Amino acid sequence: MKYRYLLVDRIPRHLEEGVVYHTEEFELAGLLCACGCGHRITLLVPDSHQVWDEGGHATIRPSIGVFDAPCKSHYVISAGDVQWLRAFSDAQAANIMRAQIARHIEMDAKPVTWRQRASGAVASLFRKFLAFFSK
Numbered sequence: 001m002k003y004r005y006l007l008v009d010r011i012p013r014h015l016e017e018g019v020v021y022h023t024e025e026f027e028l029a030g031l032l033c034a035c036g037c038g039h040r041i042t043l044l045v046p047d048s049h050q051v052w053d054e055g056g057h058a059t060i061r062p063s064i065g066v067f068d069a070p071c072k073s074h075y076v077i078s079a080g081d082v083q084w085l086r087a088f089s090d091a092q093a094a095n096i097m098r099a100q101i102a103r104h105i106e107m108d109a110k111p112v113t114w115r116q117r118a119s120g121a122v123a124s125l126f127r128k129f130l131a132f133f134s135k
């Protein structure tokens, strides 16, 4: 299976296997897990991941770690091809999640205080998800 790249206005409710959906407006990408488990993966683009169109196939960086589904898959997608990486342990997964949240807080650097910064980052993430799910 090769992942196709598809630029969309909104991530559709029903995803097809082997398609990476990317919406620039909502800064999200959506795909079904490469292991075939049916888990729906949502990526924050460009906050957490970069997605490119390579001749109609999708490239995603960095790797995708599936922490919130039983498969715990870990892989990168390059020009549509899936390259499997070693699965994360629960402890590693928790560390990576924590680091990502910390990075989000750091990146939202405009407001003055740490508290404002943190709430700004969380609020902007929340707005994205609300906009995404309230279709």
Ligand SMILES: [Zn+2]
Residues within 6 Å of the ligand: 033, 034, 035, 036, 037, 038, 039, 066, 069, 071, 072, 073
């Ligand atoms: Zn999976």
